[in-house]
Amino acid sequence: MLETNPNPNLDEILIRSARLMAHRGYHGTSMRDLAEVTGRSLSGLYHYFEGKEDLLYLINKRGFSSLLDLAEDLREAGFGPTEMLKGLINRHIGFFVDHLDEMRVMMFGTLELSKDRGREINRLKEVYRQNVQEIVQAYIAEARGSGLSEVELARKTYLLFGMMNWIFGWYSSGAHGTPEDLADDIFRTFTEGCAAG
Amino acid sequence: MLETNPNPNLDEILIRSARLMAHRGYHGTSMRDLAEVTGRSLSGLYHYFEGKEDLLYLINKRGFSSLLDLAEDLREAGFGPTEMLKGLINRHIGFFVDHLDEMRVMMFGTLELSKDRGREINRLKEVYRQNVQEIVQAYIAEARGSGLSEVELARKTYLLFGMMNWIFGWYSSGAHGTPEDLADDIFRTFTEGCAAG
DNA sequence: TTGAAACCCGAACGATCGTTCGTTCTTTTT
DNA sequence: AAAAAGAACGAACGATCGTTCGGGTTTCAA
Numbered sequence: 448m449l450e451t452n453p454n455p456n457l458d459e460i461l462i463r464s465a466r467l468m469a470h471r472g473y474h475g476t477s478m479r480d481l482a483e484v485t486g487r488s489l490s491g492l493y494h495y496f497e498g499k500e501d502l503l504y505l506i507n508k509r510g511f512s513s514l515l516d517l518a519e520d521l522r523e524a525g526f527g528p529t530e531m532l533k534g535l536i537n538r539h540i541g542f543f544v545d546h547l548d549e550m551r552v553m554m555f556g557t558l559e560l561s562k563d564r565g566r567e568i569n570r571l572k573e574v575y576r577q578n579v580q581e582i583v584q585a586y587i588a589e590a591r592g593s594g595l596s597e598v599e600l601a602r603k604t605y606l607l608f609g610m611m612n613w614i615f616g617w618y619s620s621g622a623h624g625t626p627e628d629l630a631d632d633i634f635r636t637f638t639e640g641c642a643a644g
Numbered sequence: 645m646l647e648t649n650p651n652p653n654l655d656e657i658l659i660r661s662a663r664l665m666a667h668r669g670y671h672g673t674s675m676r677d678l679a680e681v682t683g684r685s686l687s688g689l690y691h692y693f694e695g696k697e698d699l700l701y702l703i704n705k706r707g708f709s710s711l712l713d714l715a716e717d718l719r720e721a722g723f724g725p726t727e728m729l730k731g732l733i734n735r736h737i738g739f740f741v742d743h744l745d746e747m748r749v750m751m752f753g754t755l756e757l758s759k760d761r762g763r764e765i766n767r768l769k770e771v772y773r774q775n776v777q778e779i780v781q782a783y784i785a786e787a788r789g790s791g792l793s794e795v796e797l798a799r800k801t802y803l804l805f806g807m808m809n810w811i812f813g814w815y816s817s818g819a820h821g822t823p824e825d826l827a828d829d830i831f832r833t834f835t836e837g838c839a840a841g
Numbered sequence: 842t843t844g845a846a847a848c849c850c851g852a853a854c855g856a857t858c859g860t861t862c863g864t865t866c867t868t869t870t871t
Numbered sequence: 872a873a874a875a876a877g878a879a880c881g882a883a884c885g886a887t888c889g890t891t892c893g894g895g896t897t898t899c900a901a
Binding site (some may be wrong): 598 | 784
């Protein structure tokens with residue numbers, strides 16, 4: 448987070464709201480539901496944001512900003528391509544597992560946001576994606592000696608995102624190993640294929 | 645499809661409804677919206693299903709049944725593990741691209757369905773997943789000579805699903821190659837890693 | 842030509858939606 | 872102690888929701 452935490456109450460409201468929205472969707476979750484689950488009255492909620500859309504915006508912005516910070520911290524560490532890719536997958540999966548509900552909300556899409564806010568969130572997403580893409584590019588360039596075309600590189604990056612983000616639908620740490628196991632599996636599968644090891 | 649097409653009108657209603665629901669979500673799409681987009685009156689819609697939830701159920705059931713048919717047809721073809729895996733990815737991606745909107749609706753989850761219907765759809769999903777898992781297992785067994793543990797195998801299968809299903813969020817045939825290119829890329833990445841070729 | 846079935850409609854129902862209003866209680870600042 | 876700001880509330884607003892009802896067409900086999 449860039450700014451110092453301005454309001455611990457708002458933090459908890461966002462987390463509890465995301466938990467509900469993750470399972471019922473944005474339109475499927477009413478302000479009355481959110482009031483109940485946050486232990487406040489319906490009208491009392493409006494002290495913290497201007498409206499329901501505001502809440503979705505805040506969840507998205509905080510989530511993607513955190514992911515972006517994680518990625519930029521990592522790049523400053525100055526690892527080599529392999530360690531960089533491995534570290535990125537680890538951090539992405541770690542954050543994902545720690546914030547499963549917010550992540551779920553973030554993948555439902557930003558289509559319910561206003562035009563301006565939708566654009567702002569999409570910009571964050573795109574910056575993060577480019578960060579990851581450059582790490583993938585560096586890894587591939589080292590591993591095979593030559594780079595990939597723009598189209599192929601973008602596609603490979605999206606495939607990596609697919610493996611990482613799809614876990615929202617199936618992963619439970621009890622049945623599918625620790626987050627570290629999972630991150631390692633994704634790294635090995637992405638770099639060497641499913642029969643590696 | 646198992647039964648012969650019973651109603652071409654219903655087919656078109658489902659397709660148009662899925663197109664709308666794919667972009668606004670289930671709760672975000674009203675019966676009035678659906679009436680307008682299908683060129684019918686609000687009450688006229690109820691001639692084709694008992695209620696809104698019915699519509700979501702039908703979209704899910706038809707979609708997963710078709711996918712399942714595709715997989716079972718393939719298995720009857722009696723290919724070897726490699727051709728089987730390649731064929732499965734190709735069919736899955738092909739169907740996905742041809743029915744992008746319905747697929748989007750199907751991934752929003754079955755949580756808005758009644759308990760019984762949710763279970764029925766989840767059963768279809770699980771059967772399909774097991775079909776794919778057995779194909780993955782056969783491929784890995786051949787490629788590395790030994791099998792994988794249950795946990796590892798399930799994880800690998802989910803990673804493959806991740807690469808295939810995540811395309812709902814980014815793929816456009818104009819910017820990212822043909823569906824065949826995409827399917828081939830997924831096959832190669834899953835079997836040999838991102839630096840293959 | 843009659844009758845049943847399939848198809849379609851306008852109008853309205855009660856319920857719930859997001860939001861606003863005026864007010865009260867509590868905490869912080871002066 | 873007085874004033875200002877923060878936090879919370881019940882009650883109500885107009886709008887929209889999914890669904891139902893009673894009645895219309897159209898289609899086509901008997």
